[in-house]
Amino acid sequence: AQKITQTQPGMFVQEKEAVTLDCTYDTSDPSYGLFWYKQPSSGEMIFLIYQGSYDQQNATEGRYSLNFQKARKSANLVISASQLGDSAMYFCAMREGGGNTPLVFGKGTRLSVIA
Amino acid sequence: DAGVTQSPTHLIKTRGQQVTLRCSPISGHKSVSWYQQVLGQGPQFIFQYYEKEERGRGNFPDRFSARQFPNYSSELNVNALLLGDSALYLCASSFSGSAYEQYFGPGTRLTVT
Numbered sequence: 001a002q003k004i005t006q007t008q009p010g011m012f013v014q015e016k017e018a019v020t021l022d023c024t025y026d027t028s029d030p031s032y033g034l035f036w037y038k039q040p041s042s043g044e045m046i047f048l049i050y051q052g053s054y055d056q057q058n059a060t061e062g063r064y065s066l067n068f069q070k071a072r073k074s075a076n077l078v079i080s081a082s083q084l085g086d087s088a089m090y091f092c093a094m095r096e097g098g099g100n101t102p103l104v105f106g107k108g109t110r111l112s113v114i115a
Numbered sequence: 116d117a118g119v120t121q122s123p124t125h126l127i128k129t130r131g132q133q134v135t136l137r138c139s140p141i142s143g144h145k146s147v148s149w150y151q152q153v154l155g156q157g158p159q160f161i162f163q164y165y166e167k168e169e170r171g172r173g174n175f176p177d178r179f180s181a182r183q184f185p186n187y188s189s190e191l192n193v194n195a196l197l198l199g200d201s202a203l204y205l206c207a208s209s210f211s212g213s214a215y216e217q218y219f220g221p222g223t224r225l226t227v228t
Contacts, residue, residue, distance in 0.1 A: 004157075033215060035215075037219075042221060043203055043205075043221050043222040043224070044219055044220065044221045044222065045158070045205060045207075045219035046219075047217070047218070047219075050215055091157050091158070093157070095215075101171070102148065102160035102163060102171055102173065103150075103158075103160065103217070104160070105157030105158050105159070106157050107155070107156055107157050108156075108157050
């Protein structure tokens with residue numbers, strides 16, 4: 001079964017506008033972590049933001065925030081004030097359990113920021 | 116400080132050949148993980164090594180193997196290459212193996228013809 005689902009293959013956003021990238025997940029483990037990574041055309045995966053399953057507040061990192069809705073099993077990434085440099089692939093990922101378990105990634109969303 | 120480095124950057128091989136990919140973690144990091152990213156997909160976990168021991172293995176055939184050296188660098192070997200092995204191979208390092216602090220390298224793009 002797909003553990004991470006990203007239903008938007010591609011998204012367009014106007015520069016300076018906000019955009020939400022969707023991510024739903026599936027796990028029966030009460031302890032898990034959710035991650036968002038940015039992958040520019042160069043290929044390197046850049047860590048953006050992390051949300052733990054027990055965290056009470058939604059994570060924020062600068063222009064990035066994670067809209068965590070535990071009951072709905074969703075972890076959407078919100079990018080505020082989009083910039084041209086935000087154009088890239090964005091991946092949602094999950095790690096189950098508290099140990100050294102591997103990251104499981106979704107298929108990604110390609111974001112294009114338009115001037 | 117230098118980030119995670121991988122070599123080579125690009126590689127073209129023929130079906131049936133063998134390939135070795137290399138990864139140097141961030142200084143002080145003791146864990147290395149390998150991921151395969153096929154075009155249009157998210158990365159898939161292949162191996163994790165911590166303190167030179169294999170700590171995890173993904174759903175990949177035995178043609179894939181890896182090792183970690185005393186300086187914590189790592190090699191990923193793939194034997195009997197298939198066209199389907201064409202992908203971006205990503206290496207990630209972390210101090211303790213905790214995924215929260217994983218830092219990825221730029222990847223090696225392997226093309227099998």
